[in-house]
Amino acid sequence: MSEQLKVALIGNPNTGKSTLFNDLTGLNQKVGNFPGVTVDKKTGIAKLPNGHSVEIIDLPGIYSLYAKSRDEQIAFEVLYDRKGTLRPDLVIVVADASNLKRNLLLYTQVADLNIPVILVLNMIDVAESNGLKIDINKLSNKLGIRVIAVNARQNKGVDDLKQAIANATRVATQLRTIKVEELAPELIGEISEKFPVSSPYEALQLAHQHENLSSLSTEQSDLIETLEQKHSFHSSSNQAKETVARYSFINDLLFDCVTQDESAKGETFSNRIDKVLTHRFFGLIIFVLILFLVFQSIFTFAEYPMSFIETAFLNLEQWLSRVMPDGVFTNLLINGVIAGLSGVLVFLPQIVILFFFIAVLEDTGYMARVTFMMDKLMRKVGLNGKSVVPLISGVACAVPAIMATRTIENWKDRVITILVTPLMSCSARLPVYTLLISLVVPDQKILGFLSLQGLALLSMYLIGFFAAIGAAWVMKKIVRSRERGYFIMELPIYRMPRWSHIGLQMYEKAKTFVSEAGKIIIAVSVILWVLSTYGPANKMAAIDNKYETLAKTAGNDQKLLEQEKSAEKLEASYAGILGRSIEPVIKPLGYDWKIGIALITSFAAREVFVGTMATIYSVEGEGDNLVSVRQKLSSAKNPETGLPVFTVATAFSLMLFYAFAMQCVSTIAIVYRETKSIKWPLIQLAYMTAMAYFAGLIVFQLLK
């Protein structure tokens, strides 16, 4: 056999399909993307006992081949698409043995497609402890296929499965489950004549799903539509008939093959946990406590690795500037590439920690309860129960928060969550707020204990939160969706987290972020470096000359000269020119061209604001020294009026601008990646900039 056999894993959510995938492939896996959807395409290589290796494809978890979301459509698409590179030679249906009835529905659908199939009964341990006895040989005989019992968590039965894959034939052996032709005889007949289908059921699936299949041309899809009208085919009543027939087949099957030991029934352990964790009163308190723990951990644990990464890059920069010859290349490497790289890597600790918690909450089954408890509240503003975690995570960093929206199946809910999450006050805004608040808010206590500055900071966080909720509510009215909003969700039983699985997930998220968002972030950092380093040649040369002469003059402080020179160069650079050219636009907000430069440079990342202000006002020492930056800023005067630049009005206007503006290339990059379209990041950029501008304008005009 020259060509590698392709094997697809398919099954309901929460059946331990991913664990089985990990068991089969080990670390030998690749995460990519299915075209057009946002489910990860996981493929891997499994070594078989006979020395051959096969390619394993993990399909998204689904309850039925009839897709309920764009992400689910990929499953049937892969099975149907003859030209697709992924079309499997063998399908492994993974079923939860403790919940066979519902899990077998998908099996019967896949089996009727006439593709070779193996049935895996996973979580056999849970089934046994629930008192279920499954006669596997009988089940195997009745279905006409190999049935393998597996406990993926303990890696039991995986070798049997590998052996079964090795022994699998390329011919489907399964017995037909229901009489598909009876559902729509003429229509199935005509589609089978005109399309390359390998079973009547594939023809029927085409009739139901032709509108969603990207491998069908518009003419083909229209042809099916015409045939449907000719035979007055009604999709949902036909599906209902089919499902009833399938369940009646399953009921007969299970009656023969499964016995339930009644004594083992009764209140399950999982049910007792639920009584506490979703309790009317304690449920919400426990949830808030868990959120608090997650949030605290992100801030506390991420702090050390983050400052380690920052210091490491700072040292690297210093070392490079010592050993490399002066010149454009060194400058580009240090201030463009390395600065960009450090901007990417500094987010890693937060991403890894957040995803550790999300993976634990998902894996134990608690996340489904969060959705269950918060759905009503979130639905009122156009979000979904599952939006809670991304929104809260957004307070640390919008990047992992937006990556976390993948758990939201409903496309509209997910897009709205992505669009509003960056309004939550992320940690990059903190240095900006701290600087501006310390400038204009007096360091006083009210009522003896409430710090005025602390209150101002808290208000900024609240403003971010309410802006996100408000924006979601508006978008709920605007964003159109073909999907009908509904909420029918399994509450899986509580289980212990699988640590290796969680480790793997953290690793994958980190890798995705660095490789996908990293490219865009570094590219933009380099562009910003060019803008702030280069300017019209004659002006730049004039500055060089001026300072060369000054440097030769005895008595001048060389260090001070260097600072003044870089300030003047920034002013003359393209960024400076841009800053001046946007001055008329930002003047009504109370900003001068110097702030304009900072707005432009902090487009890459908000915290750059502090560093840029330091350079413009040629602050001594390191740019991140907040105290010295503050002193310079508070003494800054407007040369025309002689009044201070940073009044209360300007500072609050700036704070609101930073609260609402989309000044984060990493977020834009990740939104582009997660929505697979340039449309959403652009809409987000536009609406947030507009909000920022008008909020800044109103506040400045009211306070001035």
Add this chain to the structure above:
Amino acid sequence: MNLSELTIGDCGTIVDFTDQEMSVKLMEMGCLPGELVKLEQVAPLGDPIAITVAGYKLSMRKQEAATILLKR
């Protein structure tokens, strides 16, 4: 009566659906005519609800539960 009218701990047998499109989704999840359901939990804010059906726990909004007709 419909499923949204049950109180916690109560059981009923599914007889019919009032919304065909929704019924397809519910049936796929195991809510078939003749199936026994039990109301297990109500979310702290009163909606959604969670039921036991076909041996597992399923949650849905009250508005969806109202499309499932039951007999005691």
